[in-house]
Amino acid sequence: MKVVVTGGSGFLGQRLIRALCERGALTDAAGRERGIERIVAVDRGECSEPVTDRRLTYVLGDVSDAAFIGGVLDADTDSVFHLAAVVSGEAERDFDLGMRVNLDGTRGLLEACRRQRQAPKVVFASSVAVFGQPLPAVVTDGTTPTPQASYGVQKLIGELLVGDCSRKGFIDGRCVRLPTIVVRPGKPNAAASSFASGVIREPLAGVEAVCPVEPSTGMWMSSPSTAVKAMVHAHQLPASAWGTQRSVNLPGLTATVAEMVEALRQAAGDEVAARVRFEADEPIAAIVRTWPARFDTARARAMGFAQDADFASILREYMRQYAPAAMR
């Protein structure tokens, strides 16, 4: 079985690849459990700490280059995890870049999938950013996505294409709308949600974190490990579990920035928590304000997707791996 992971050098891509290597097998489109013989990780950038595994190959290139991606997907690709994307803040600042990578990139990938011998399974990493104002207090499976930022528009268009290509039998697609993933290690990125990891990660590293939104801002979140499990679960479910609706809002949990900082105080002490400073950044705050903070994810739960217990457990997961010395 051959698996392609786009955005494979990214934080989630790396964790997904590690999970796939550990599993060693996946269920193919025909419902058979098969050993993973090859994983091809595609990314525009080098990976800082690449996973080493004899089944794994890294390929550098631009996912929006149709010829490149067509070359990566040779005729017997069984599964694709499509994570490559220009993040929300960047897609808002550079409309053309977002359209090229997030829309053309997805389209080129689907075209390449059409040329496979068998319609491959495609897991598309979408986002709750497909939702925008006006929104009900609690977003349900019936809430219409009305994105108010280019990133969300491009992700929603990607979902529509994945859905239509599934209906046409070109692929067997599954779109998971990921909550904001916290806590991301490493450096801040250009996502408007970058601060949600920053307010935990930076203080734990002894660095001041500037939060661009109000303390009362609620976020719909998931831990990296739960998000990776969700992508694998989305892949493993039979097509019949998806039916004609190929997109799903993933389970998550709601916490305000104030609650996150309080959890940090309890886990790492006053001094660490005091390193969070609030300073409004209106362009960022304006994007985040359009995102929904509360969901009822009945369909995902019925489909067997898991969720994190609470923010404290997300925080502990991060601290165990990246800041064990700070744990009280």
Added chain:
Amino acid sequence: MKVVVTGGSGFLGQRLIRALCERGALTDAAGRERGIERIVAVDRGECSEPVTDRRLTYVLGDVSDAAFIGGVLDADTDSVFHLAAVVSGEAERDFDLGMRVNLDGTRGLLEACRRQRQAPKVVFASSVAVFGQPLPAVVTDGTTPTPQASYGVQKLIGELLVGDCSRKGFIDGRCVRLPTIVVRPGKPNAAASSFASGVIREPLAGVEAVCPVEPSTGMWMSSPSTAVKAMVHAHQLPASAWGTQRSVNLPGLTATVAEMVEALRQAAGDEVAARVRFEADEPIAAIVRTWPARFDTARARAMGFAQDADFASILREYMRQYAPAAMR
């Protein structure tokens, strides 16, 4: 003021152009009523009975050719009515053609709009085909579009792009989801809805009509004149009337094929109505079955969009113009 109409040789395009010539003026993006100095009608095909007006120019070309459409929209285009599209049946049979014209064509047009001196008003002719199963008995303004045919997917993607480009200030866009337009004169076309005009038009012309769907099939309909009025009204409304939601379900009325044939019987007699024969065509019926037949269009009515009184009045409108001899 310069106005561009894509799909300008088509049935609705022609009626729209005639209406614009008669009005002679439109409200521009700044809210000023201005005289129409030029109308450019773009189409891939010649017009059978072109409107003659000194302000009007016909330009032959492919709307999906970005260089061509970029040339048509010179720097001072004030308004665009984007009607050009590959119809539903055709887009389903030829996925690539539908993607090229309905998606790339719309995108190329929006790119050309970005290069105008002032962000032009863009009226996008969308369709109730953006809705697909599962659907409630009555579609409301809150119903999520889940298209189950490529045409509807492509129209919905067009709406998303028009919405995002409006938010970005590239255009001042307005998307109207047209009901099925009946009665279209002329020949059947490749739209899955073609029969809805055929069951009226052919019998009145002394020709047998084959209806590919059950007599009980309900359709959400509008007359051509009401649809044209809606496109002009969509253009004339101030941007504030649209806000962040740039798409609207237009008012219409519901009739089953049986009710349409009964109206034909009453208006033109038994002999004419007997020319309708029912013969299932499953690929067509499968598409039509996914379309919604009943709507509550509260938002459109509040915005001042008009609707037809009943199917009998739609039928009379057609007969007066195209089959006066058959009127009893």
